[in-house]
Amino acid sequence: MPNPQSQAPLTGVRVVELGSMYAAPTAGRMLRDFGADVIKIEDPVHGDFARQWQPAHEGLAIGFSRLNSGKRSVGLDMRQQEGRTVARQLISKADVVIENFRPGRMEAWGLGYAELAADNPKIVMTRVSGFGQTGPYSERPGFGTVAETASGYAFLNGWPDTPPTAPPFGFADSIAGISAAFGTAMALFRREMAGQGSEVDVALYEPLMFILGDAVLNYTSTGTIMQRHGNASGAASPRGIYQAADGTWLSIAASNQSIALRLFEAMGRPDLKDDERFATNTARMANNDAMQQIVIDWVGSHPRSEALEILDKYEVVAAAVNDSKDVTEDPHFSERTLVELANTVLGPALMPGPILHMKDYAGPTYDGVPSVGQHTREILVDELGLTSEDVDSLASNGVVNAS
Template identity: 65%
Template sequence: MGEGSQRAQGPLAGVRVLELGTMYAAPTCGRMLRDFGADVVKVEDPGAGDYARQWTPMKNGQSMGFARLNSGKRSIGIDLRSAAGRDLVRRLAARVDVVIESFRPGRLEEWGIGYDVLRADNPGLVLTRVSGFGQTGPYRERPGFGTVAETGSGFAFINGWPETPPTSPPFGFADSIAGISAAMGTAMALYRKSRTGEGDEVDIALYEPLMFIIGDMLINYTATGTVQGRVGNGTGSASPRGVYQASDGKWLSIAASNQGIAKRLFEAMGRPEMIEDPRYATNAVRMEHNDELQGIVGAWVAARPRAEILAVLDKFEVVCSQVNDASDIVADPHFGERTLVELTGSEALGRVLTPGPVLHVRSYDGPRYDGVPAIGQHTREVLDELLR
């Protein structure tokens, strides 16, 4: 099936997006929209392009991260530092449904292409704005990347073990969540437009979606004054839960996060009486005795190979998983059928696999990931199409 016919099936078929964003979060938003049928035109500096093209890891000069986020988009080269370039963006914005941008708040306004200006030309325009701290508030003008969001949101403080420093993740966690959230906000604004004909301005701060995810610690602090610390692989809210090493050195996770699963875990361990033990009968008392309970579960796991443990846990319907590395994921038939897709059209990378859409829609088979655009590759094509 060709790219055009697949795109026509998507829920966002016919939606045109102008992506002014660079690096990670805003292009993630663009990819989310493109995954479900939108035509995404990526505006890049004609010389340097998106800095994400320089990210490692690389193969034959092609950034793998850039390829993952930008496959299937069209690239046009426009110099936004020039008056002519900004005028061209304004004219293009009048012909699209969505503009995504990730400049520091106020920059578009300084350039004369802020929301009020773009909306005057295109009342139905959705302007999705991704920034470090949002378009409002005392910190609005501060620069921000994912690391700042991961530390400022509180995530890094609770991530790790009590004896280790606060830890940021080794990937674009905050950026990714912000990009997905920006796509959700864009979709909501497009829905509103379908009912009212009016566009909207969507404001995403990198830290806010991540702060939402860890929000229980804020409720806990304001309710009890307790500052949540680092608890390693535990949640601090349910027991037993964690990552354990089997006798063959391989790792697995167990999440006995409700009473039924905890009971089935004790049965799987051959210790059904533990659910009647006053120390382990409820989650509240299990948390009070978490260290000793984790020791019991850990010792049970450590006495057997991982495959044997997982087979027993599956039999008793205990929530569990092996701890996968990249090779495990690629070899797994479930992920191969449902999640991983082939990224093609890049001579530099060859045949590679990447995660596909983050959700599935019955009416839509999903896009192809065919072709990583060169800087400005589609400039003439897009200008002829939109401004002719």
């Protein structure tokens, strides 16, 4: 039986990740998940700042572990010319370089796309920044929180009587990282077809703004500024999150007419089909408070498991509102989605695996989390042909961490 890893679609692709924190390392993980060899360059003393994030267990940051398992770490001081020289040599032998510095930094270091493409015409350079490489805001710093507000997301998230709300996790960063991996894959495909590399430019806010695109189109076509609707969508009714009789929660999305009619049957209210207030989505939206109250009352009269069983019988789109314990104990997620992060101080731990599945590729393993500079010596010796003495000299000058 063939080794599943041999079927990985990006086997043989080498990525140099000059990324820290969230978005660029997310892109690196996406590529590593499908077979790429990802060499992570990080500060030789402190490493990626994400190593200092909370929560952590026995000094190992949970978020860093999830995004960086399986990568190889090179501790390299990019502030020193010798460090930049080593980075350029590594990139010259790579297929992809991912970076998330503020626009202009790589050029100031002599590592812009023109310089890297001169060394390696087939290089794919994927760049992630707050506001992109072009435009009036390109030089501004940016993190996910800024992207979530600038894109319009925070304005639409929350309830009508609450302030705009940012998510409690790296939402914009994650979407930008996935988008960067998608752009990288497209650039690699183009390279195969045309024989040349390219530059991929991802702004943190743009993938999120794309998802929110209806709000912009609505305003520019009708002059209406979409507002916060809480758990409702503002587009279809009934939709929302409802509390069951046992105090737990579930979601229902009757987002098209056939599902809404099946929901009426599931609730024992077929009469609603003929009620002019609820017969169509337009009517239901006009009478949404009344529509929602009917669903609230019905869900609130059943324990969650019973309500979900009824909804499933009538093929109504619904699900439990899961916490992390629910997710890890769910047999569907255990079979399809969750993978083990092994050989760390976190113990036998589970986390979400790749974001999609491909036939004939079983997916990667996640074995250990690299320490800062764990692979410096082997990579500089094996890939660049430096001697062990060369590496020792660089280490003595603080250029590399070769511990």
